[in-house]
Amino acid sequence: MNRWIEKQRHLIDFTASSLARRKGKSLGLLVVYTLLVFVLASVSLYTHALRNEATRVLAGTPEVVLQRLIAGRHDLIPPGYIEKIGRVRGVQKIEGRLWGYYYDSVLKANYTFMVPNDRRIPEGEIVVGPALERSRGLAEGNGISFRAYSGELHTFIVSEVLAHESELVNADLVLMSEPDFRRFFAYPDGHYTDIALWVANPQEVRNVGLKLINALPDSRPILREEVLRTYASIFDWREGMMLALLSAAILAFGIFAWEKAAGLSAEEKREIGILKAIGWETGDVIAMKFWEGFLVSLLAFLLGYVIAYIHVFHFEFALFAPVLQGWAVLYPSFALTPKIDGLQVATLFVFSVLPYTAATLVPIWRAATTDPDTVMRG
Amino acid sequence: MIFQPAIIALLLAAGLSLAMLATASPFAVQLIRHWDLGSGSERQLRLERLTYLFSMMVALVCGLQVLSTLLFVFNADKMSVMFVGAMCAVGALNANAYGFPALYAQLALFFFASTWLAINRLDNQARDYPLTRLKYVLLLAYAPLAALVLYLQFNYFIRLEADVITSCCGSMFSEEADTVASEVSAMAPRQAIALFYAGLGAAVLLALWHWRGAGRRVWSGLAVGASSVVAFFAALMGIVAFVSLYIYEHPHHHCPFCILKPEYDYQGYLLYIPLFAAAAAGLAAGVLTLFARRPSLATLAPQASARLAGIAAAGFALFLVVASFMVLSSNLILLE
Amino acid sequence: MLELANIRKAFNQGQHNEYWALKGIDLEIPPARVNVLKGPSGSGKTTLLTILGCLARPTEGRVRLKGEDISGLPERFLTEIRRSTFGFIFQQFNLVRGLSAIENIILPGYPTGTPRARLVERAEALLADMQLSHRRDAKVEWLSGGEQQRVAICRALINDPEILVADEPTANLDSKLSAEFLAILRRLAEAGRTVILTSHDPLVVESEVVDRVYSLRDGRLIEVVDTRRAWP
Numbered sequence: 001m002n003r004w005i006e007k008q009r010h011l012i013d014f015t016a017s018s019l020a021r022r023k024g025k026s027l028g029l030l031v032v033y034t035l036l037v038f039v040l041a042s043v044s045l046y047t048h049a050l051r052n053e054a055t056r057v058l059a060g061t062p063e064v065v066l067q068r069l070i071a072g073r074h075d076l077i078p079p080g081y082i083e084k085i086g087r088v089r090g091v092q093k094i095e096g097r098l099w100g101y102y103y104d105s106v107l108k109a110n111y112t113f114m115v116p117n118d119r120r121i122p123e124g125e126i127v128v129g130p131a132l133e134r135s136r137g138l139a140e141g142n143g144i145s146f147r148a149y150s151g152e153l154h155t156f157i158v159s160e161v162l163a164h165e166s167e168l169v170n171a172d173l174v175l176m177s178e179p180d181f182r183r184f185f186a187y188p189d190g191h192y193t194d195i196a197l198w199v200a201n202p203q204e205v206r207n208v209g210l211k212l213i214n215a216l217p218d219s220r221p222i223l224r225e226e227v228l229r230t231y232a233s234i235f236d237w238r239e240g241m242m243l244a245l246l247s248a249a250i251l252a253f254g255i256f257a258w259e260k261a262a263g264l265s266a267e268e269k270r271e272i273g274i275l276k277a278i279g280w281e282t283g284d285v286i287a288m289k290f291w292e293g294f295l296v297s298l299l300a301f302l303l304g305y306v307i308a309y310i311h312v313f314h315f316e317f318a319l320f321a322p323v324l325q326g327w328a329v330l331y332p333s334f335a336l337t338p339k340i341d342g343l344q345v346a347t348l349f350v351f352s353v354l355p356y357t358a359a360t361l362v363p364i365w366r367a368a369t370t371d372p373d374t375v376m377r378g
Numbered sequence: 379m380i381f382q383p384a385i386i387a388l389l390l391a392a393g394l395s396l397a398m399l400a401t402a403s404p405f406a407v408q409l410i411r412h413w414d415l416g417s418g419s420e421r422q423l424r425l426e427r428l429t430y431l432f433s434m435m436v437a438l439v440c441g442l443q444v445l446s447t448l449l450f451v452f453n454a455d456k457m458s459v460m461f462v463g464a465m466c467a468v469g470a471l472n473a474n475a476y477g478f479p480a481l482y483a484q485l486a487l488f489f490f491a492s493t494w495l496a497i498n499r500l501d502n503q504a505r506d507y508p509l510t511r512l513k514y515v516l517l518l519a520y521a522p523l524a525a526l527v528l529y530l531q532f533n534y535f536i537r538l539e540a541d542v543i544t545s546c547c548g549s550m551f552s553e554e555a556d557t558v559a560s561e562v563s564a565m566a567p568r569q570a571i572a573l574f575y576a577g578l579g580a581a582v583l584l585a586l587w588h589w590r591g592a593g594r595r596v597w598s599g600l601a602v603g604a605s606s607v608v609a610f611f612a613a614l615m616g617i618v619a620f621v622s623l624y625i626y627e628h629p630h631h632h633c634p635f636c637i638l639k640p641e642y643d644y645q646g647y648l649l650y651i652p653l654f655a656a657a658a659a660g661l662a663a664g665v666l667t668l669f670a671r672r673p674s675l676a677t678l679a680p681q682a683s684a685r686l687a688g689i690a691a692a693g694f695a696l697f698l699v700v701a702s703f704m705v706l707s708s709n710l711i712l713l714e
Numbered sequence: 715m716l717e718l719a720n721i722r723k724a725f726n727q728g729q730h731n732e733y734w735a736l737k738g739i740d741l742e743i744p745p746a747r748v749n750v751l752k753g754p755s756g757s758g759k760t761t762l763l764t765i766l767g768c769l770a771r772p773t774e775g776r777v778r779l780k781g782e783d784i785s786g787l788p789e790r791f792l793t794e795i796r797r798s799t800f801g802f803i804f805q806q807f808n809l810v811r812g813l814s815a816i817e818n819i820i821l822p823g824y825p826t827g828t829p830r831a832r833l834v835e836r837a838e839a840l841l842a843d844m845q846l847s848h849r850r851d852a853k854v855e856w857l858s859g860g861e862q863q864r865v866a867i868c869r870a871l872i873n874d875p876e877i878l879v880a881d882e883p884t885a886n887l888d889s890k891l892s893a894e895f896l897a898i899l900r901r902l903a904e905a906g907r908t909v910i911l912t913s914h915d916p917l918v919v920e921s922e923v924v925d926r927v928y929s930l931r932d933g934r935l936i937e938v939v940d941t942r943r944a945w946p
Binding site for chain 2: 771788
């Protein structure tokens, strides 16, 4: 056992020094390899972070949202609906929600106006998201006027700016009091935008949904898990498409690795011939080459992954954002929460290290089975 | 079909395994027909060189199976949000009839490949390479197995349909969607515990006995092989029936996969790594004793078999200790 | 020590350019002697040397090393034997460029799994023996021809082999260095090592260091001459 370890140490020593002796070639391979890992890891880290962001945001939302439909279109919830639902078993909390969109012609942007259920905002005051803070130059204590759809001008005082974390959802948010909201949009009393239901037991969510449909046939319950599922498949699909586009790059990399491994220079061939002649066995040369591949892969993988990590979480995916983001045009900037998971790393590994290993297998074998007597037939 | 990177990766890995074994097959046939170690002809030298390539390939296939089994399970777990009623990997694997068979086929390929590597290692120690023909006959059987893995995986993935909100206005409520079974069926805990400790205990004792006897008794070697297989299944049943419950501290969550997740501190690895290593080693220990009658292996085969039995004993014992520790340190009370 | 029986070796077997480099060689190499294979180019002496040195397997015939038949051994085991029993010195020295003298010397010790410290210790002793200690860390491409030759000898001796095999060792050396080299060979033979070399250099073949000369032509052994009478 000790001898075996000692031998592997020798082989690693030798292969590290021979990589160092052939700087140009090793560096070329390392750069291309790192680049591939970087691109793949960037895409993967970014989509995963987006998915996590969405999941995190949804985690705070109610299990079921109930909308009323008229002729298949979304309509206001009339008075009395909430009371009817009150009797459904398993529902922990019910709230009527008030929210809507407002188009700001100054900035040509949409804001979400909302009445929060978990806090009271005094009349005449609003709380704004970070996007508004930036684009309209607002700060606490400033006043701002919005022209309502009726044409009237309403003025509010900004009492607070929301935190920057998870800007993905609250960037364009404007929170206000219920009376202000109803006055601004001329919202009829007793009506709500939709109804949120909190269900304690996840197993009961679907039953609650069914009961809601039975009790209120003109309504549409939307389950959180359905939204989550839809998001998940959209993100996966996007990432999959990206990868399909990148498959050409992976293939090119495989061919490149093959070329590099198969196109041994005369010097390298001579070296392997010498090693074989002085008593290295085919298996020893294969092990030596295996360590070479291992070192290169490890280095490229770590480098590529770290650079991708920095790219995604510190430079906000600047290089590829336009390709993947798409729907996030409204939300100018948001810091993603860094997260790494095993599945993602394993997948990346299959897309980078595996093609390399597979492509170099036969060239390594060819080189290692050089006849030991070749050096004598110079 | 769900189109996502991990699935592409899995299909790629399965495709690569198949491609390697399939390209190796014609050469393996050549090898079986023309192998003649006594000859110094150029063809024989070429065939000998080829054996190095094949060992590399099978080693890669074996490693790939380990990697893709993990990937397969993780991916199933991640996909479980997409199916109504699926709480974790089990639900996602139950989403159609191909999920679990694909997993089993992968595990089978892993054990086949690891056994082959053990035979290969033994063969390479004997100066007359006595098992070469046998090795390549076996190798021929692996290509169809790799094809089966790819077939099952492909069918599993192609038949997956996520339960998503599909229309913009109509309410796509999940009521019509079939709910998948989210738990594996489990044995009653009392029986499972008995089977678990009996099976694994027997495997440890037999492997120790074989190891102490320096691997010379053929029957004890065969017993190690058989008991390793039994212990492997007993261990898996035990994990499903009670070990996982103690880890989750939940009386009804029988999942053999969630224990691999960060929520449970990756405790599953502590169980599965020794278990799989021990099962592979024990199986190989049994298979290798079959070759003790060949003259050039008369001392080598028992030696190798004894060493593998030692590994198996250590692995199963470690697994037992870890599992028992997890059960004892749990707050769940399953049996009064 | 080494016995060959009816050795034949073919190249491009089964093709139109099939060629038999050795056509039935029988010979015996005695231990602790300097043996020379001599012959014109194309006579098969290098091919014979590769078979004697376990670098290649004969197509037909038997090779016995200390009584054990090793002709049918696969490369894996042949290499093991070669590593422990043979040391090689090549015509072009075949040192690995970019590595220092000492690193070149310890290369054959790597597959044995001997700890580095022990290998280095042994290499330093050999270097000292060849009066090369001062060139220990010099890259081999900066060494003179004679120094390279001596590094190659050190490398051949690192695993303490019983048999030293050299292919045209004086082809790249002037007369003075050749003489020095022969002196080293004699020292090794006197210390109990068997030396086998190929050469067509009269300086070597006619040297008093040589114990036995084997003449080859067209793949056959035509003459064996014992040049030194005084065998102990």
